[in-house]
Amino acid sequence: MQIYADNAATTKMSRLAIDTMLPYMDVLYGNPSSLHTPGQKAAEALFSARETIAKYLNCEPREITFTSGGSESDNQAILSAVGAGARKNKKHIISTAFEHHAVLHALKKLQKQGYEVTLLDVHENGLITPEQVKQAIRPDTALVTVMYANNEIGTVQPIAEIGKICREAGVPFHTDAVQAAGHIPIDVKAQNIDLLSLSAHKFHGPKGVGVLYARKGVPLTTLIEGGAQERGRRAGTENIPAIMAMAASFAYMCDRIDEHTEKLTALRDRLMKGLGQIPRSILNGDPTRRLPGNVNFCFEGIEGESLLLLLDAKGVYASSGSACTSGSLDPSHVLLAIGRPHEIAHGSLRLTLSDENTEEEVDYIIKSVEEVVERLRAMSPVWQDLLAGRKNYVIKQCKNYAQTLN
16 A cells, blocks of 8 residues: 655646646746737636636735745745834744744844844744734844744644734735645635735745735735746746646635645544554644544654654655755754754654545554564664653653643
8 A cells, every 4th residue: 555645745737737837838838028919828827827816815816926836935025024114123023933944044044144033932732822922023123934834843823822922013915835735714804914925836826836915005026037927026937837727726725725624634644643652652732623534643662764764664654844945854843943962853753634634544654654663662772761661751641642742
């Protein structure tokens, strides 16, 4: 059996997305900036995609800018907001300690340029509170950027409440919604979101295309110079095939969110319950305020890399964290941010499901993880020391997956 359970890294392109792309690679291949008929047909298609994305975010089409994906959108949103703030002598930024590196690395670069960054502490359940944001806002705060749903542990933040606080304080609010878009409902107006990033390949669209929503009146700084495309916000000929596929896939997923959530939540909870029976295991993140398909566990006494390799040999394709940092030997900054010790954070496993997964596959995953963990622990000197009492366990054994640290 072969089971793909790494959908937070990327999803399989849907047949709908592929079929939507093909005409724009063959028949309707015009450049939307051209004035002739093929070009204007492409321009019409581009506008229809913008309308579709705007409909499901509850914004205006002109507030949508097409980009290469989440990382570019995050960078443009942050640099635009802090640039506008700097012109008003505001150089303070608020974020969290477990953001995606597209945000954290941008903030680190800004710190070197004289900006002050406040990274809010994340509670053990993987959540921050609106009150934390409220207390951190200062007169010189130029931006608050808090991810909608964490890419590793799947926890969903109180975005509407945070947005309300920022709007009342007159501070621009950006959210990295790459993991959330297409999986949970988003309403930028109701949630007081000023800037939002999303990426097509997280909801069965193509890689290399995404969206930056910027509320009317929020100025954008151009990162790519060279043309007047995207109303002057991003130079370069638009990738019409990918944009059309993204819009079609986004609409399909948003129209079926309730059905999608019901199925994946049931599979997620089945998987969490099964993995929680493994001795000295612990769930990372809140058990309910998380994405429907996200499961993230730590297992004491093993290394996550060995766990992934042996699961791969059994046909289970998973990850230990963000695909963007899979080559790093350091433990996940997300797990460290929620208080996991280094030795526990090294033994993490992220399983992210899609609608194509089944109960049979979930049961196979549980069985495979049990077998691999047992095998690795049998070879682990650390585990033998724990069994012999020469070391103390870090994970406290409980009756279910809501286990705690000593």
